[in-house]
Amino acid sequence: MALCLVFGLETWAQDERNARVVVGMNNLTYTVKKTKTLEKVLDVLLTGEVSKDQSKYQDAVRAAILKGISQSHRMSAIDGQLSAQEAALPGARYVDATVSTLSTTSKTETEYIDKEKKKTRTKTYYKALIGITMQFKSAKTDEILASPTFNVTETDLSWIETEDGAMLKALDRLSYYVNRYCNRWLPLRANVLEGARDKKDKQKEVYIDLGSAEGAYKGLHMGVYTVKTVAGKEAKKQIGKLKIEEVQGDDISLCKVQSGGRDIKSALDNGDTLVIETTD
CATH class of the missing domain: 2.40.30 (Elongation Factor Tu (Ef-tu); domain 3)
Known part of the structure; x- marks a missing residue:
């Protein structure tokens, strides 16, 4: 699911039709949510699912955002500050991102290997959750151009057998959401x-x-x-x-x-x- 909140789309003259726009990615911040032990226990009892913070994937989230921007029709992403020359280009902008959710949810299921012999085994499955808000600003005026929010939720993906696999699927979906937003913002x-x-x-x-x-x-x-x-x-x-x-x-x-x-x-x-x- 992607919720895009736009606070004002930039209008600017371009000399060349469908010219690409350079975007410098500055800061990505993430504050770990503190969940009380009692709340965690209640969640497990009610849903049978266990949540785990995945702050180690912050760099991967940054890479997913850059991928989504760079693969759009008319935006080229640069990881870091724009040079003075790049910032002076028509339509140049930079983006910051705040990560609100970065976690995995796991559940353990028991399944029969041999029903006649009543042999069973347990398997654990995973889903990853990612929530971010991006803020695009003009490189020339510092004006806020757009503030889209993207959420990869439990309903977006199926259960995966590995934690890393679940996170990779969620990161791919995040890149897709960012890419789709950029293409609709600056279409060909x-x-x-x-x-x-x-x-x-x-x-x-x-x-x-x-x-x-x-x-x-x-x-x-x-x-x-x-x-x-x-x-x-x-x-x-x-x-x-x-x-x-x-x-x-x-x-x-x-x-x-x-x-x-x-x-x-x-x-x-x-x-x-x-x-x-x-x-x-």
């Missing part, structure tokens, strides 16, 4: 060039001006929007969805229309400008 943007294949009154395929040079790949999903200016502001309306079928060059891809074929064809026939944004 492009335009529909022209229609490719249509059938009756529905558009089936279109060409877009996004290719390998900007990170396009087969299977990438996008929303299609009409855009108009209202009181000097850009207003957009989603009319359909696309998926890249084939990347055909540095700046061109063929896309399959997944929904909104009728509206997309009508807009193209009318000569309307259609823009796209990635949704993955």
Whole structure:
């Protein structure tokens, strides 16, 4: 589960479309939660599960965050302070993270090896829990840009036979949540060039001006929007969805229309400008 609380998304002019943004990761802090012995005993009695602090994985959490940022469409992560030159780049920002939860939960189950002989064995299974809050700030102004919170909970993962295995699964899920957030915050943007294949009154395929040079790949999903200016502001309306079928060059891809074929064809026939944004 990922809960993303945004306190104000930054708007900034960019000279180059889909330019990558550099992010320096500064501090990661973790305060161990103190649980009273009686509370621990009650938890075991009620659930049969035992919780254990895993502060030794703090560096692994940091690496998972960096991985999630670096693998996003438009962000490049640096572990540590940005240089003066990096901080001066358009959109440069830094991020701090606070770890609120970093633990494993274990349960022991008894299972039959041989029911006829009533032979049994006990096995222990594990799940890992991670909770973090990140705070992105502008490298130029120190303004808070966003404060997303991510939680990997018991409902996100299945039980694993080893403690390390459970933590690795949770760290992978954390990277996924961070990556998805960054991609939605700074999506890839492009335009529909022209229609490719249509059938009756529905558009089936279109060409877009996004290719390998900007990170396009087969299977990438996008929303299609009409855009108009209202009181000097850009207003957009989603009319359909696309998926890249084939990347055909540095700046061109063929896309399959997944929904909104009728509206997309009508807009193209009318000569309307259609823009796209990635949704993955």
